[in-house]
Amino acid sequence: MRRLGFIRRAGQDRRGVTVTEFGLIAPTFLLLLLGVFDLGFTVYARAILDGAVQKAGRDASLESGGSALDTIDERVRENLGPLANDAEIDPVRLSYQDFAKVGLPEEFEDGNNNGIRDPGECFIDENSNGVWNADLGKEGLGGARDVVLYTVSMRYRRKFPLYGVIGLSDYTTIKSATVLRNQPFDAQNAPTNETICT
Numbered sequence: 125m126r127r128l129g130f131i132r133r134a135g136q137d138r139r140g141v142t143v144t145e146f147g148l149i150a151p152t153f154l155l156l157l158l159g160v161f162d163l164g165f166t167v168y169a170r171a172i173l174d175g176a177v178q179k180a181g182r183d184a185s186l187e188s189g190g191s192a193l194d195t196i197d198e199r200v201r202e203n204l205g206p207l208a209n210d211a212e213i214d215p216v217r218l219s220y221q222d223f224a225k226v227g228l229p230e231e232f233e234d235g236n237n238n239g240i241r242d243p244g245e246c247f248i249d250e251n252s253n254g255v256w257n258a259d260l261g262k263e264g265l266g267g268a269r270d271v272v273l274y275t276v277s278m279r280y281r282r283k284f285p286l287y288g289v290i291g292l293s294d295y296t297t298i299k300s301a302t303v304l305r306n307q308p309f310d311a312q313n314a315p316t317n318e319t320i321c322t
Contacts, residue, residue, distance in 0.1 A: 158286040165283050166298065169207050173278055173300045176203035181274045181302040184217070187309035190265050193217075200276055211280035218259065218273045219266025219306075221315050225250075226273055226303055230260045246321040254320065268310035275301040 180196045183189055189196065197215045201208045220226050232247035234240075241247060241256050249255075251262040266272055279297040288294050 155286065155289075158284045162282060162284045162286055166296070169204075169278070169280070170298050170300065172204055172207060173200075173276065173298060176200045177274060177276050177300040178302050179203065180215075180276075181272070181304045184265060184274065185272065185304045185306045187268075187307055189306075193265065204278070207280070208278070211278050214277040214279075216275045216277075217263065217265055218261025218275075219264060219270040220261050220273070221250075221270065221312070223271050223303065223305075225260060226271060228260055229258045230256050232256060244321065246319055249318045249320050250315060252316050252318070255322075256320075266306060267313045268306055269308050269312035271303060271305050273301060273303050275299060 177200065180200045183196050183199070184193060197213070200215065201213050204211070204213075229241070230247050230250050232241040232245050235245050236242065247256045250260045251257060253262075261273060277297055277299045279295060282294050282296055285294075
């Protein structure tokens with residue numbers, strides 16, 4: 125009889141249930157919380173990077189911008205402040221004749237109508253580098269009145285150890301881009317548009 129009474133009392137005892145439930149829920153809650161913190165940090169870093177890239181793009185579009193590109197790129201890092209301490213910052217500038225050509229491939233004669241530029245098909249070498257490119261932008265700032273696509277990639281180590289725990293990379297990359305026309309400090313260079321068949 126005593127044994128049955130003990131079993132009955134033990135079955136009705138609720139002490140320690142809260143600790144057990146917390147032990148089951150805590151890991152999931154902590155992972156969720158770290159994920160929210162990581163997402164918040166990424167959104168914050170992207171907003172700061174966007175502002176820094178916009179400012180750098182405007183500075184580079186001035187007549188004096190061409191002689192100060194390294195300084196302008198360094199200001200992007202400075203504007204990021206502590207966010208850029210261990211980050212890899214990679215700026216890229218591509219120039220185009222006008223806004224309508226940004227990101228487009230060089231035109232080619234599609235002899236077999238497959239939508240792909242095959243060897244031997246003629247193309248218009250708009251960036252004057254002698255080869256067909258999927259993006260016809262010229263590297264660099266370009267000249268007066270040219271349109272410049274300025275892209276900055278920032279690769280950094282995540283601040284919260286969430287991804288290493290679940291087997292993903294601890295590093296992530298965010299990008300920001302702006303497209304601006306250089307100031308009209310001179311006449312725009314005429315495109316070469318040489319046709320090449322290779």
